[in-house]
């Protein structure tokens with residue numbers, strides 16, 4: 001009876017989400033680090049402009065669009081707050097399997113809005129903005145969805161950092177990724193350096209940051225920053241469909257199973273081995289004997 005109750009508890013979505021987040025160390029910053037999200041949100045929303053648009057499809061693939069085309073999709077302060085709200089919504093999307101992150105009007109993102117950057121140029125506010133964006137992009141990276149950054153046009157500064165928070169990167173022919181921070185006397189602040197080292201390795205990360213190298217699709221593929229290159233299509237809808245077709249190879253199946261796959265990969269990536277094994281066992285317990293597993297066992301299992 002205890003085993004049964006234990007499995008019922010494990011299957012409750014809220015419990016599993018809390019358990020998983022605790023096991024994956026929750027947020028990067030909390031009040032223990034002097035981080036007050038409401039305080040920084042109040043400062044950020046003072047810098048209005050653009051939006052972060054979320055479109056959740058019946059297919060289980062959501063499309064998140066950085067939408068500020070008059071500023072090459074630069075992040076205003078209100079867009080940073082928008083992004084956190086969209087990520088929070090996706091954290092609880094039980095039918096979700098995949099996510100495409102794109103920019104509007106044929107370009108990806110040109111980083112922070114420089115007008116906002118100039119206005120919060122003091123160290124304290126700058127670090128609070130970084131803590132806010134690092135928390136958000138870590139939650140984006142830990143979504144139980146398989147995510148793809150669709151990079152058209154330019155991905156500069158924070159825009160380049162943004163794509164490192166996705167599981168896969170598809171660069172469109174002619175697109176450019178550039179960590180321009182050095183030219184501004186900066187280093188990445190949205191977590192882009194920490195993630196870049198894990199994506200392309202220390203030496204390539206040093207070249208990209210130290211040299212502020214312009215990474216085209218060919219170089220992106222060569223160093224592992226890009227996972228594939230797409231031919232430029234005549235319109236954004238076609239580009240999005242190409243990205244969905246690419247993603248579909250990894251998300252065929254029920255949401256519960258795809259979400260479990262992403263969770264065991266996150267724990268394997270982020271946790272010490274013993275903790276990762278324990279998390280894997282917990283996640284396994286949520287699908288073992290579940291409806292999909294029982295249906296598969298009842299059928300003639302032939303993996304052609």
Ligand SMILES: CC[C@@H](C(=O)O)C(=O)SCCNC(=O)CCNC(=O)[C@H](O)C(C)(C)COP(=O)(O)OP(=O)(O)OC[C@H]1O[C@@H](n2cnc3c(N)ncnc32)[C@H](O)[C@@H]1OP(=O)(O)O
Pocket residue numbers: 070071072074075110111112113114115117154156157158159180181186187188189190
């Ligand atoms: C942690 C990193 C984070 C931070 O430190 O806070 C950052 O990301 S800092 C920002 C880093 N990004 C940049 O420095 C990019 C600056 N922009 C450019 O280099 C160029 O605009 C471009 C992206 C290469 C495009 O060039 P081009 O095709 O020639 O178009 P325009 O330059 O004319 O741009 C059109 C329009 O968009 C405005 N714009 C572009 N980027 C930004 C931005 N990051 N912030 C604010 N506004 C931006 C640009 O000013 C033009 O507007 P108008 O002048 O009003 O036409």
